[in-house]
Amino acid sequence: MRKALCMVLGLFIFFMASKSYSAEEYHLGVALSFTGTGALYSAEQMEGIQLAVDEINAKGGFLGNHKIKLFSVDTQTKPDVAVRVVKDLILRDKVKALIADYSSANAVAIKPIAKEYKVLHIAAMSNSENITKVNYSPYTFQVCPNSYMQAKASAIAIAKMAKEKGWKTYVTIASDYEWGRSTQAEAVKFLKELAPQLKLLKEFWPRLGETQFTSYITSIMALKPDFVYGSLASKDNVAWMEQAKAYGFFDKIPYPGSLISVTELMLEAKTLPRGIIGLTRAPFFAHLNNKMMVDFVNNYKAKYNKYPSDWAVMGYDAVYALKQGIEKAKTIDTEKVKDAMKGMTVELTRGKLKFREIDNQLRCSSYIGVVGDDPKYPFPIYKNIIEVKGEDSERPEKEIIEARKAEK
Amino acid sequence: MDLTFIFAQFLSGLTYGMVLFLVSAGLSLIFGVMNILNFAHATLWLMGAYFCYTFWNYLHQTLSIALWISIPLAGLVMALIGAFIEIVLIRRIYKRELYEQLLITYALTLILGDLIKIFWGVTDKLIERPEIIQKPVFIFGAPLDSYFIFVNLAGIFVAVALWCFLKFTRYGHIVKAAVYSREMVSALGIPIPKIYTMVFTLGIFIAGFAGGIQAPIGSVTLGMDMSIIIQAFCVVVIGGFGSLIGTFVGSLIVGEVYSFSILYWPDGAMVLIFVITAFILIVRPWGLFGTPTRM
Numbered sequence: 001m002r003k004a005l006c007m008v009l010g011l012f013i014f015f016m017a018s019k020s021y022s023a024e025e026y027h028l029g030v031a032l033s034f035t036g037t038g039a040l041y042s043a044e045q046m047e048g049i050q051l052a053v054d055e056i057n058a059k060g061g062f063l064g065n066h067k068i069k070l071f072s073v074d075t076q077t078k079p080d081v082a083v084r085v086v087k088d089l090i091l092r093d094k095v096k097a098l099i100a101d102y103s104s105a106n107a108v109a110i111k112p113i114a115k116e117y118k119v120l121h122i123a124a125m126s127n128s129e130n131i132t133k134v135n136y137s138p139y140t141f142q143v144c145p146n147s148y149m150q151a152k153a154s155a156i157a158i159a160k161m162a163k164e165k166g167w168k169t170y171v172t173i174a175s176d177y178e179w180g181r182s183t184q185a186e187a188v189k190f191l192k193e194l195a196p197q198l199k200l201l202k203e204f205w206p207r208l209g210e211t212q213f214t215s216y217i218t219s220i221m222a223l224k225p226d227f228v229y230g231s232l233a234s235k236d237n238v239a240w241m242e243q244a245k246a247y248g249f250f251d252k253i254p255y256p257g258s259l260i261s262v263t264e265l266m267l268e269a270k271t272l273p274r275g276i277i278g279l280t281r282a283p284f285f286a287h288l289n290n291k292m293m294v295d296f297v298n299n300y301k302a303k304y305n306k307y308p309s310d311w312a313v314m315g316y317d318a319v320y321a322l323k324q325g326i327e328k329a330k331t332i333d334t335e336k337v338k339d340a341m342k343g344m345t346v347e348l349t350r351g352k353l354k355f356r357e358i359d360n361q362l363r364c365s366s367y368i369g370v371v372g373d374d375p376k377y378p379f380p381i382y383k384n385i386i387e388v389k390g391e392d393s394e395r396p397e398k399e400i401i402e403a404r405k406a407e408k
Numbered sequence: 409m410d411l412t413f414i415f416a417q418f419l420s421g422l423t424y425g426m427v428l429f430l431v432s433a434g435l436s437l438i439f440g441v442m443n444i445l446n447f448a449h450a451t452l453w454l455m456g457a458y459f460c461y462t463f464w465n466y467l468h469q470t471l472s473i474a475l476w477i478s479i480p481l482a483g484l485v486m487a488l489i490g491a492f493i494e495i496v497l498i499r500r501i502y503k504r505e506l507y508e509q510l511l512i513t514y515a516l517t518l519i520l521g522d523l524i525k526i527f528w529g530v531t532d533k534l535i536e537r538p539e540i541i542q543k544p545v546f547i548f549g550a551p552l553d554s555y556f557i558f559v560n561l562a563g564i565f566v567a568v569a570l571w572c573f574l575k576f577t578r579y580g581h582i583v584k585a586a587v588y589s590r591e592m593v594s595a596l597g598i599p600i601p602k603i604y605t606m607v608f609t610l611g612i613f614i615a616g617f618a619g620g621i622q623a624p625i626g627s628v629t630l631g632m633d634m635s636i637i638i639q640a641f642c643v644v645v646i647g648g649f650g651s652l653i654g655t656f657v658g659s660l661i662v663g664e665v666y667s668f669s670i671l672y673w674p675d676g677a678m679v680l681i682f683v684i685t686a687f688i689l690i691v692r693p694w695g696l697f698g699t700p701t702r703m
Contacts (some may be wrong), residue, residue: 034530035521035525035530035630035631036630036631037631039530039629039630039631040530040531040532040629042530043529043530043531077631202674203674204670204674205674205675207635207678209631209632209634209635210635211622211625211626211629211632211635211636212424212427212625212626213626214420214423214424214553214556214667215417215420215421215424215666215667215670215671215677216670217420218413218416218417218419218420218550218551218667218671219417219670219671219674221413221416221551222410222413222414222416222417222671235532235627235629235631238532238534238626238627238629239626239627239629240626242534242625242626242627243553243625243626246537246541246542246543246544246553246554246555247544247551247552247553248543248544248551267531267532267534267627268534270536271534271536
């Protein structure tokens with residue numbers, strides 16, 4: 001009897017001891033728009049995130065012993081759905097951090113929830129400046145160049161072209177939601193400053209998810225602008241480009257500085273007009289001098305049999321930024337990780353970049369180039385890339401302080 | 409403004425109207441005859457677009473006319489799926505209240521949406537157009553996507569074919585009679601369930617065919633159905649549920665109003681359509697060409 005009791009006690013002690021040595025799993029949430037307008041980019045970002053998680057888990061997880069468990073939910077490109085499913089991630093799945101979302105409207109809706117429940121929130125695709133500029137949350141970080149940075153980068157390039165080509169008039173076409181509106185507004189403001197000779201003839205606001213751009217195309221052609229500035233993304237962008245091309249639009253009207261991500265370069269490889277000037281956020285081919293990017297591209301190709309898009313790059317970078325934050329904090333405790341990440345310099349596929357202290361915005365670059373073929377790839381890439389650095393395109397801190405004062 | 413561009417805008421509106429007509433024709437036919445408000449109609453249209461892509465994808469390397477074959481094939485496959493849905497689901501809800509029909513067909517929308525995701529994934533599908541329809545054509549100097557000539561002809565063909573079917577064929581006469589009194593048709597020994605299955609199948613064939621026509625216009629993507637279904641409902645409300653000519657005219661009204669408001673008042677394009685729809689609902693709830701009997 002005593003022998004049996006000792007054995008049970010021994011087993012109990014062994015069980016408890018072994019339990020104390022196996023470190024806590026790290027629950028990482030991913031809230032992206034797997035259906036709706038954002039489905040295309042979201043699926044690719046998820047692939048980048050999954051690859052990063054697999055690589056880190058193969059080495060034992062965060063800090064070598066916290067295996068990452070991924071929980072992903074579909075926010076359907078709808079803010080109300082985003083709020084509901086993110087609460088599920090936090091309350092049911094107990095995630096410590098979440099990567100979210102495709103739509104800036106969703107990211108803005110998610111931010112206060114992450115703050116309320118003290119969960120880290122990394123925006124790796126949605127890039128409205130308002131995610132980090134106003135209603136500041138110390139829990140929200142941005143690893144994507146924001147709408148201000150992108151607008152300024154493209155305005156710099158367009159102002160240069162306008163001067164060279166003698167452009168006088170332009171129209172804008174932007175998706176009618178948070179990101180489209182804010183990007184367009186910033187671009188117009190910059191163009192006013194950088195090229196005051198330019199006159200804005202009209203603004204077009206197709207709704208998010210528009211499938212028929214024909215009437216917009218003929219309206220713009222009727223106005224005969226010198227160029228068109230577009231802020232359309234994902235499926236809307238593909239539909240617009242395809243339909244405009246069939247009208248011979250790009251042969252007549254220059255379309256510089258609009259978002260043509262690597263996704264569009266790959267998807268429309270055969271049909272995308274060569275020579276048009278596009279803007280993008282994280283093209284892998286701009287950083288093949290960085291070993292981390294080379295390894296990422298090779299591993300991604302091995303796993304998914306394709307090249308990574310900007311969204312995959314930024315998803316991958318989001319996980320590695322979190323990893324480096326945890327390593328700096330030496331713990332997975334969210335409060336300490338959040339503090340460690342503030343102002344931190346991280347080594348990512350896009351190089352050594354710093355989170356700006358005032359708004360947790362990563363000082364990352366925007367990329368502008370001419371679409372052209374390259375024998376190394378089965379799709380066109382950007383040629384003559386102009387990389388506008390984060391520090392050259394970010395909003396001055398003074399303006400952010402003023403904006404925050406104004407919201408009070 | 410240059411008259412050429414006014415004409416170009418008219419052509420855009422006409423084309424958009426034809427796209428809407430192709431989507432709405434089946435919706436209106438099904439409601440007119442069967443009294444079923446099929447919210448899943450646009451999702452079946454989207455499925456037709458995906459099938460068109462699939463057929464094209466298999467055929468385009470060996471057949472130069474792959475696209476032109478894929479479009480009717482998509483309609484045929486969707487007709488089979490439509491018949492299956494009618495037999496398994498729709499015939500059980502004929503006598504349900506309208507809101508119940510809407511809820512059930514909305515559930516069908518979600519199920520079909522998930523099936524699309526499972527079979528085709530979330531990536532956009534792009535059909536590479538044949539050389540002949542890659543460049544614009546100019547009509548009196550106004551540019552038009554050359555593929556839209558086919559879209560407009562297809563819209564007119566469907567309208568004429570449906571009209572001939574209803575006007576000159578025995579089945580067409582039965583269908584028209586069923587709109588007004590299904591009891592009388594039944595009393596004459598004509599099996600109403602079979603007629604309903606036929607009408608639903610025909611409606612979904614048109615939806616699938618329309619989806620096939622839509623596929624090469626842009627990319628085929630998830631969510632396209634949701635953006636077009638509301639406008640399709642506006643079309644049938646304006647034209648009158650169950651009226652073929654009403655659907656045709658309603659489509660052209662919505663297409664042209666949308667097109668010209670984009671040119672002159674871009675912010676109010678959709679608002680105007682809803683204002684017209686609301687106005688029709690208030691002053692003539694049976695629509696421009698419908699009849700009060702349908703109310």
